[in-house]
Structures are given as structure tokens and as C-alpha cells.
Amino acid sequence: MKFSVVASALALSGTAVARPKAYSHIGKKLPTTTIANIEVVDTQLVRDAITEVKKFIPLQPYLYNHVMRSWLFGAAAFNNNATLKAQIDLEAHALGTLLHDLGWDMRPDSPWVTKEQRFEVDGGAGALQFIRSHNCSKNQWDETREQWVYDAIALQAISGIPDYKSMQTQWMIKSVGFEFPGPRSPLIKDADYDSILAEFPNDTLFRGTNYTFTWMASTKPDATYNTYIQDFGTAYVPGFNATGHRLFDVIQGGLQAEIAANPGTHL
Ligand SMILES: *[C@@H]1O[C@H](CO)[C@@H](O)[C@H](O)[C@H]1NC(C)=O
Ligand SMILES: *[C@@H]1O[C@H](CO)[C@@H](O)[C@H](O)[C@H]1NC(C)=O
Ligand SMILES: *[C@@H]1O[C@H](CO)[C@@H](O)[C@H](O)[C@H]1NC(C)=O
Ligand SMILES: *[C@@H]1O[C@H](CO)[C@@H](O)[C@H](O)[C@H]1NC(C)=O
Ligand SMILES: *[C@@H]1O[C@H](CO)[C@@H](O)[C@H](O)[C@H]1NC(C)=O
Numbered sequence: 001m002k003f004s005v006v007a008s009a010l011a012l013s014g015t016a017v018a019r020p021k022a023y024s025h026i027g028k029k030l031p032t033t034t035i036a037n038i039e040v041v042d043t044q045l046v047r048d049a050i051t052e053v054k055k056f057i058p059l060q061p062y063l064y065n066h067v068m069r070s071w072l073f074g075a076a077a078f079n080n081n082a083t084l085k086a087q088i089d090l091e092a093h094a095l096g097t098l099l100h101d102l103g104w105d106m107r108p109d110s111p112w113v114t115k116e117q118r119f120e121v122d123g124g125a126g127a128l129q130f131i132r133s134h135n136c137s138k139n140q141w142d143e144t145r146e147q148w149v150y151d152a153i154a155l156q157a158i159s160g161i162p163d164y165k166s167m168q169t170q171w172m173i174k175s176v177g178f179e180f181p182g183p184r185s186p187l188i189k190d191a192d193y194d195s196i197l198a199e200f201p202n203d204t205l206f207r208g209t210n211y212t213f214t215w216m217a218s219t220k221p222d223a224t225y226n227t228y229i230q231d232f233g234t235a236y237v238p239g240f241n242a243t244g245h246r247l248f249d250v251i252q253g254g255l256q257a258e259i260a261a262n263p264g265t266h267l
Contacts, residue, residue, distance in 0.1 A: 023142040025089045037195035040075045041090040044136035049098040062208030063104055065200040066179060071097040074175025076192035089168050092145050095127060096152040096172035102126035104212045118223045119216060124153035
């Protein structure tokens with residue numbers, strides 16, 4: 001290759017490969033504050049997210065407590081492991097945990113809940129809308145950070161599927177997972193569990209969950225078929241009948257048509 005070709009190739013790559021903007025907040029020194037004795041990230045966007053979920057308090061206090069605990073349990077696990085903490089985008093984690101149940105919003109004028117979408121999609125879409133509508137997130141949220149948050153919210157309850165997603169997404173989901181009953185996680189100090197539960201009690205979490213999931217099955221049944229919310233409809237909503245709406249039914253219908261056209265059990 002002639003020198004001039006090499007030189008122009010270098011010149012070209014020099015201009016084309018502009019340094020990518022560092023959007024991710026992994027390892028960034030961000031302001032902090034303390035909530036329930038847990039040190040947490042304190043940016044304007046995180047403050048705005050807290051203000052947003054406080055709107056749940058009058059109608060669904062259990063929901064506000066649930067999302068606050070989810071965030072704080074995750075933060076407590078990070079504070080307990082500096083290596084791990086240095087690998088986490090703490091602002092994205094705060095958004096993904098605080099906003100993960102926007103789809104549970106039972107206010108009649110909810111800006112998040114649709115009739116058509118399952119609650120995880122309402123939540124994920126709502127979180128994106130929230131982030132994009134806040135000027136303090138301008139020039140800081142690229143597609144990657146948005147996807148961490150969207151994926152965590154959309155996949156929050158489909159166990160196994162997020163296993164190969166980004167570590168950021170997995171830690172948002174794992175933080176919500178600390179809410180499940182069972183022995184305390186060794187990743188979180190006992191004193192941190194105690195201070196989080198004292199300020200954000202969990203004593204009506206499952207009453208609230210049952211109430212909200214039954215409400216979903218009753219108010220937007222089409223968005224609950226083929227999801228685990230369907231079982232709340234079957235158990236508690238008079239007239240709810242998933243039969244005919246399930247993927248099972250669609251496949252059985254195809255199967256019957258196929259057999260009618262070409263009888264036999266052969267594959
Ligand atoms: C801390 O986090 C790092 C990185 O995720 C992990 O490799 C390590 O096992 C963790 N340490 C403990 C004690 O959990
Ligand atoms: C965000 O910026 C837009 C345009 O720059 C402005 O119209 C809007 O009022 C701002 N919103 C807030 C909450 O500051
Ligand atoms: C609430 O937290 C306590 C203390 O960690 C735990 O034992 C209990 O299982 C939790 N309750 C629910 C409903 O998750
Ligand atoms: C679950 O919620 C539904 C709807 O509010 C209610 O009818 C049902 O009694 C609840 N189940 C329990 C065990 O409280
Ligand atoms: C539910 O719907 C299916 C199909 O329409 C019907 O065969 C079944 O009897 C219904 N079940 C109940 C409990 O109403």
C-alpha cells in the first residue's frame with residue numbers, strides 16, 4: 001500500500017472515529033445523600049423520580065414503600081461491596097428501581113397506565129417518557145442507558161429471561177428481588193435491612209400486590225391473558241375467563257384445524 005493511501009486512511013479514521021461521548025454514569029462521582037441511613041445517589045433526576053412515586057402515597061402507600069425499598073436494598077448491597085459499586089450506573093439503577101411499577105398506578109388519571117399493555121410495558125414506556133421529559137437528563141441518556149432501564153422494568157417478573165442482559169439491568173431486577181419473602185440476603189447488612197424496613201415498612205406489601213393485580217385483571221383483562229396476572233383474574237374477578245385467549249388455545253385451535261385437514265398423529 002502506498003504511503004499516501006495509508007495517510008489518507010488514517011486521516012479518515014481520525015475524523016470518523018470521534019471519541020464517543022461517555023453517557024454511562026458507571027464509576028462517575030455523583031452527589032449523594034442519605035435515606036433510611038443508606039447512602040444513595042442524589043441527582044436532580046433521582047429527586048424528581050422520588051417526587052413522582054410519592055404521588056402513590058394517598059391511594060397505594062404499599063407501592064411507594066415497595067419501590068423505595070427496592071432502590072434502597074440495591075443501594076445497600078452496593079455500599080457493602082466497593083468492587084460491585086464501581087461497576088454500577090447508580091443513577092440508572094435508581095431510575096430502574098424507583099420507576100419499575102409505574103404500571104401499578106391505580107389513580108384514575110394515571111399518566112402511565114394503558115388499557116392495552118401489560119403493566120411491565122406501561123412501566124417501561126413510562127420510565128422512558130419520564131427520563132426524556134426531564135431536562136436534567138438532556139445529553140446524559142443515550143439508548144444504552146435507556147435500554148438498561150426499559151429492559152429491567154419490562155422483564156422484571158419473567159424469571160430467567162434477563163439472565164444474559166446487561167449487569168445494569170440484572171441489578172435493577174435483583175434489587176426488586178430482595179423484596180421477596182425468605183431469609184435475608186448476605187449481600188445486605190442486617191442493620192441496613194432494619195433501617196430500610198423501619199422507614200418503609202413492608203407489612204402490607206402482599207395485600208397491596210393482590211389488590212393491584214386483581215384490579216388489573218378486572219380493568220384490563222386483555223392485557224393480562226398469558227401473564228401471571230391472569231391467575232388473579234381467574235381467582236378473584238367474577239366473569240373473568242381466560243379460556244380462548246391463551247396461547248394454548250390458539251395452538252389447540254391450529255392443531256384441530258391441522259388434524260381435520262390431514263388426520264393422523266404423525267409428526
Ligand atoms: C463483590 O462484587 C464483585 C463484583 O461483582 C464480586 O466479584 C465479588 O464476589 C463481590 N464480593 C462479595 C463479598 O460478594
Ligand atoms: C424543559 O426544556 C424545555 C425546552 O428547552 C422547556 O420548554 C420546558 O419548560 C423545560 N421543562 C422543565 C421542567 O424545566
Ligand atoms: C418484610 O421484612 C421482614 C424482615 O426482613 C421479612 O422477614 C418479611 O418476610 C418481609 N415481609 C414480606 C411480606 O415480604
Ligand atoms: C385479593 O384481592 C381481591 C380483590 O381486592 C379480594 O377480593 C381478595 O379477597 C383478596 N384476597 C385475600 C386473601 O385477601
Ligand atoms: C370459559 O370460556 C370457555 C370458552 O368460551 C367456556 O367453554 C367455559 O365454560 C368458560 N368457563 C367458565 C368458568 O365460565
